[in-house]
Every structure is written in C-alpha cells, then in structure tokens.
Amino acid sequence: MQESTWFIIAIVLYLGVMLGIGLWSYRKTDGYEDFSLGNRGLPPFVAALSAGASDMSGWLLMGLPGALFVVGLAEAWIAIGLTIGAWANWKWVAPRLRSYSEIAGNSITIPSFFENRLKDKSHALRIVAAVIIIFFFTFYVASGMVSGGRYFEATFEGNYMTGMLIVAGVTILYTFFGGFLAVSYTDVVQGMLMFFALIIVPTMAIISLDNPMDIFSFPLDNAYGPHPDGNPTFFNLIAGVSFAAIVGNLAWGLGYFGQPHVIVRFLALRSPKDARMGRFWGISWMVLSMIGAVFVAMAATAFFAQNPDITITDQENFETIFLDMTRILFHPLLAGIILTAVLAAIMSTMSSQMLVVSSSLIEDLYRIFARKAPSERALLLLSRFAVLGVAILALLMSINPNDSILGLVAFAWAGFGSAFGPLVLTSLYWKRLTTAGALAGMITGAVVSTVWNLTGLGDVIYEMVPGFLSALVALVVVSLMTKEPEEAVRIEFDKARRLSNAASVDEDVDFHTEAQRIGTAEA
Template sequence: MSEHSWFIVAIVAYLATMLYIGWRGYRRTVDYDDYVLGGRGLHPFVAALSASASDMSGWLLMGLPGAIYLSGLSQAWIAIGLFIGATANWVFTAPRLRAYTHIARDSLTVPTFFEARVRDSSHLLRVTAGIIILVFFTFYVSSGMVAGGRYWESTFDGSYLTGMLIVAGVTVAYTLVGGFVAVANTDTVQGIIMFLALVAVPAVALAYLMGQGLSFTEVLTYPAGHAYPGSADGGVDGTWFAMTEGLPALTIIGLAGWGLGYFGQPHVIVRFMALRRPAEARQGLVYGAAWQFICLAGAMLVALIATGFFDVTGARIADQASYETVFLDMSRFLLHPLLAGLVLTAVLAAIMSTISSQLLVSSTALVEDLYRGLVNKNLRARWSMPLSRAAVLLVALVAAILAADPENSILDLVGFAWAGFGSAFGPLVIAALYWRRLNAPGAMAGMVTGAVVSFAWGSSALTDVVYEIIPGVAAATVAMVAVTLLTPKPDEAILAEFDRAAAAAKL
C-alpha cells in the first residue's frame, strides 16, 4: 500500500471511532441536564483531559513547535503562561465553581451562573454574556473548520472544501447526537492521542539521531553550535536558548499573560461544572497538570530535536514560511505510514476537540441564555434538548459558510478571541467565586469593559506592544470593583448563598 492509502486507513479508523463514541453518548443522554452537562457525572480524568484537549487545538502540535524551531526558546513564554494559568484554574476555580453552580439554581451554563450569582432579575447580564459567547465562538468554530480543510488539503492533496466538510460533518454529528457526554469522551480520546504522539515522536527522533552518531548532549544543544534549515542567524551565537534575548519586558508579560485567559474560557470551565463532586477537582488538577506539562515539554522537545534532525537527515520541511509542519514531517520520515497516519490524526484530534467543545457551548448559549432569557422564560424541558441540537446545527452552518472562503478575515479574530473571553469573563468568574460584595451592576460593568477594551486593543497597533489580555483584564477588574463599591451591597440571601457555596467547595 502507498503512504497515501495508509493515511486514509488511519483517518477513517479515527473518524469512525469518534462517531461510535458519539452514538454511545446518545444512548447515555436521557434529559437536558445530560445533554448540557452530562448530568454532573464527569470523572476527573475525563474532565482534565477533555478540558486540556479542547483548549490546545492544533497550536500545540504545529504552532508551538514551529515558533520555537524558528526563533528559539523565547517563544516558550506562552507555554509557561498557559501551564501556570491552567494549573491555577484547577486550584482556584474548579472546586468553587462546581459547588456554586449547583447551589445557585443548578446553573447549567456560565451566563446562567452569572445571573443566579448576583440575582439579576433583568436577565441583562445573562443575555449579554450569551451574546459574547455566541459571537466569538461562531467565528472560533469557523476558524477550526478552516484548519480542518487546510489539514485535509496538505495531508491528502485533496480539496479544501471536501476536507472542511468531512471534518466539520463528523464533528457536528457526534456533538449534535451525543451532547456533552460525547464531546467530553471524544475530547478525552483525542487528548490521549495528542499525548502519545508528543511523547513518541521526539523519543523516536532522539533515538534515530543518536543512531546516526550524535551524542545525547549534541542532539539537545545542536542549535547552539550549528546552522540549521530556517535559522535566521545561523543559530550559532547561543541566542536560541536565551529566553529573554531581544524581548522587551512588556512582550514577555504579554506572552506569559495568555495564562490569564483560562479563568474565562467557557468551553474549559464548563468541565469544572460537570464534575461529580467539588472535592474531585484535586484529582483533576493532577491529571490536567501532568498532561499539559508533558505535552508542552514534548512540543518544545520536538522543536529542539528538529533543529538537528532536518539538518542531519536532509529531510524536507513542507512549510518553509512558519515551519509549523516540523512535527508532521518528522513523523512521516521516521514512522511506518500507518503509524505516521495515526500521528497525523493527533493534529486532527486537536482541531476537532476544540470545534466540538465550542459548538456545544455556543448552542447552549443560544438556547439557554438567549432564547430562554429573551423569548421564552418558561421553556419546557422536553423542548430544550431538541432545540439545543438544532442550535448546534445552526451555529455549525453559519460557521461553515464563513469557512467556505479560507481567505476570509475571520482568522484575524482568532488571535484575540482568547483574550476577549479571558478579559470579559475571567475577572468576573474569580470575583463571583471569592468576593461576597460583588453585585449585578459591578458584574455587568466588568464584563462589558473587559470585552470592549480587549477587542479595541487587539484591533489596534497597540497589540504589538503588549497582548490585549493584559489591559483587558486590568480594565475589567477596575471597572468591576469601582462600580460594585459605588452601588448597593447584595442582600443577605445572596451573602448566605455565597457562604454555603464556599463551605460546599471544601467538602
């Protein structure tokens, strides 16, 4: 069989597995609570891996290795910030959010929790949050579909549109049918695939180079003493390993500041809400931190080994601009076509895990936060699940229309979508969980200010000075605190509920 045929076998097996998991999820989905949050019965291992896989996307396997290969370890600040942010999210957000969302009217979505937390009878806070989620995630889902089409195009030399429709179709199918259970379980499998690929490929590459006569030390210090394909300065002046070389302090703060975004990412923190018990957040922390540390280290090791690998072997790097294919090209050179095809599915897994999670959160925002919040406050339970499935399809169709043109400027929005959510929701989530004094006007002021400042900053030349999440989070925090302190205190019922939730989080 040709390499192409082996790749097809691997991809078909992977897609069939995803559809099977979706069908199993459908059989376990009985009511609306199951469809949206899996009946709050998520095992911490599944919660940790699904949360990690859904937020990393193809950046972990392509973007990060390419950036570090090209520019050195100065590009690792994002990875460091993300690891710290994800770990802190499990420590500070997970147990309290799981307890509080259950106590606060059994909230099923992040916007619904915001409303219940501050008793916003106007529903304005919930609706505004739902609109922010729907707008950002529609474009985010679309960007994932574009990535799926590009993946298909580069891997199989096929049609962009065909690949986009296949990747989107399978993802939509298991999300629409199986709901949260299917999304969480497929994300877990996808997380395992990504983990194995990022451990195996650098290990095999290291062994191969040592078999070619290089010592362990020579492989791991190669860019310090050798020019290599793509190196801007010959790689021989030692700057590859200098993490602060040529980077202003504001740039480093901005790169590491990506970690601040975790507290406000709806598709990540919804996993905390679905845990079986608040106390299981401790286990989730261990699983999640271990997965992320090893995967990030694996991606950086791929970049380091690649500097010597492509120089010594003479293998070609397909992407000669940003070098984002070093992981894929290394896999194709080293492994049997079937194994290489399975490694290639790791990239597809990263793309699909993000699309599915964002689709589900978008659909619940449309039904639970906008339709129920604005149109039909007494929506019957038996209609909620069919409407949510219809909403998945609707959001996917809009995203697919936008993605049909791969040159569309929607990809420009992806860079600050993370900052938008982190700025709008991050400070509010932390305040809602830890600040008794928070009230509805302060929550609204912080959320809107964070979204506006982040969007405006990211759309201007200022984004080249410092990443927009830094001013976005700062402005949101100041606005939220100032407005809260200038307006009436919450009533005793809200304060009593806060205390119950804080106590429940410690159980």
C-alpha cells in the same frame, strides 16, 4: 500500498471510533441537561483530559511547535503561563465554582451562573455573557476549521476545503447527537492520542539525527527554516524578547479563569472533592505534553536541515512541522495513527466550543425570550440545531483564512480571559460584587481586548494584559460605587463558601446531601 491509502485507513478507523462514542452517548442522553452538562456526573480523570484536550486544540501540535521553531524558546513563556494558569484554575476555581453553581439555582452554563449568583432579574448579565460567548467562539471554532484544512493539505497534499469539510462534518455529527457526554469521552481518547504523539514523534526524530545531541546547539549557528544564518538566541528565554512580550506571554495563563469550554467541566464534576484528582491528572498531562511540543520544535531545526529534500509544507508560519516529521519517520499506517492526534486536538476543541455556544444560544437567549416554556424535547432538538448553525458560520469564516492558527486562538483566548476571568474570580471570592460591576467588567474586558487587537497594539503587549486589568478595575470600581448586593445574595455567598469548605475538609462528605442541607439552612 500507497502512503495516502494507509493514512486513510488510520483516519477512517479513528473517525469510526469517534462516531461510535457519539452513538453510545446519544443512547445515554435522555434530556436537555444530559445534552448540555452530562447530568453532572463527570469523573475527575475524564474531566481533566476533556478540559485539557478541549483547551489545547491544534495549537498544541501545530501552533506552538511552529512558533517555537520560528522564534525559539522565548515562545515557551506562553507554555509556562498556561501551565501556571491551569493549575490555579483547578486549585481555586474548580471546587468553589462546582459548589456555588449547585447553590445558585443549579446553574448549567456560565452566563446562567452569573445571573443566578447576583439574582439579576433583568437578564442583562446572562444576555451580555451569551453574546460575548457567541462572538469569540465563532473565531475560536474557525481556528479549528483552519487547522483541519491545513492538516489535510500537509498530510495528503490535498485540498484545504475538502479537509476542512471532512473534519467539520464528523465533529458536528458526534456533537449533534451525543452532546456533552460524546464531547467529554471523545476528548479522553483524543487527549491520550495527543499525549503519546507528542512523546513518540520528538523521540524518534532525535534518534534519527546523525548526532542526537545536535538539538541543543544546531539552531544557534546553522541555517534552518526561516533563519538562513541560524538563530543565536534560540535557547535564550529572554534575549531579544522585551519585558512586555514576556508579560504578555505569561498572561495567557490569566485566560484560563474565563474560558467557558474549560470551566464548564468544573460544573460537570460529580462534586468539588473531584477537583483535587482532576488537578493532578490535568496538570500532569499538560506539563508532559508541553515538554513534548518544545522538543518537537528543537528536533525539527536539525531534522529538516539534515534532510534538505524534505520540504515543510507551511513555509509562512511553519505550523506543519509535526505533521511533516511524522510522515517521514514512521510506516504510513503508524504515521496515520499518530497524525490522527492532530485531528484529535482539532476536533476535541471544536466540539467543546460548539456545545458551549449551543448551550448559550438555547439556555441563555432562547429560554429568556421564549413566550412559553419549551418542552424538554424541544430544548434538546434546538440545542442540536444550534450546534449545526454555529458550525456553518465558522465554516464560512474559514474558507479563506487570513491569520495563523495561533493568531485566531490568541484573539479569542484574550477575549474570554478579559471578559470573564475577573468576573469568575470575584463571583467566587468577593461578596461585594454587584450586577452593575459585573456588567461593567465584562463589557470593558471584551471591548478593550478587541480594540487593542484590531489597532495593532497587540504587537506591543498581548491584549490579555490591558483587557484583564481594565475589566478588573471597572468591575471593582463600579461595584463599590453602586448599592451593595441584596441580603439574599450575601446569604447565598456564605452558603456556597461553607459548602466548598465542607467538601474540601471532609472528602467523605456526601456532597449532594450537604448541598441540600446548607441550601435550605438559615444563614
């Protein structure tokens, strides 16, 4: 049986499981809130792996190993920054956001939380936030489409467009029908696949080497990939890397505070106390997966050099080294199963992002401008077709990709981190925040990060740094220059803080009962 036939069998089995989860979720999805947020019933393990899988995308198995392979461990600063940022996000944002969203009008999207938090009757906050989400997520979803096309190029030596359409089609189907539950539970399967693949592939690659210990010295003075004379600084975290580059790479961690597809999982937790176990599972998965990605790159330097007859498919960004090694190392059926981990990474991120955009289009734009309140059935139907619309737009952008996967992700990540990161943190921890300050921060962060990227200044320092800092300054300055929030906003802030503290101190407290008691109590 041909190699491609085995791959097809493995992938068809995987795609069948994804569609099966989508069908199961469809039967569990009774209404609009179920579709958008799973009725706030997500267990911590599911929330953690869903957040991780939707966050990492094809970047973890393709973008990061490729960047490490080309540059060396200096690119690991991104992984270090992301790990620190993810831990901080679960520690300080998750429990407080879950509590505050319950108090603030039972918010089910990030834009609606901003509006309810500040009681913005003009809807300006909600509309601007929704527009930012739609703009940056279009690029983010496009990165997934590009990953899908390149996956099929490397795996089947097939057509980029065909691969992109297959990956997009299946992802759209289970997201379209199953909504948040389908996205979350497929993420669990996809997260486990990614985890095991990143452990197994580098381990087998190292074992296959003439001398497994070569991975710790080979790239220094031997030709490999883009380095005909070796890369003497491969293992040096700081040599050849400017201070600005290190700061920029670490700044990826700041982005976590503003990623809608990640923090929406916090809104879906059963209660704030689940954030502690979510942090344990999420960070454990993330650290081990990142280590696996580093070893993929290290092993690849010697593996491909010692096997000169094996060609790396992507000769520009080297983002296919994981795929190419897997094809060589394993029986085609097992290789096909492992390679589905890349599909898993791609699809988990795309589905989460399409769902967030769908929610923003319907919850944060359509419902505001609709002349009459739409029915539950209408909202559900519109949400599903919004998923389809976003996917089609991203597909059109991905037909002729002119950037790397990491480049597309970096642009969107910085945009969200800059626009929403400072606002999320100050919304949860600063009572003096005003609507004008929130708007100023969001717009400043989005504009600065975008302009910084388009003018090429991202080569000096990653746009997250100026974007996040300028947004924070604008937010604080404008808030202090404008009138204090109304009393109802300040009272609600205190209630949310008390609810979060109560859930953290006493893990046995009934969250919903406590939320109702505090929500109706006098300040």
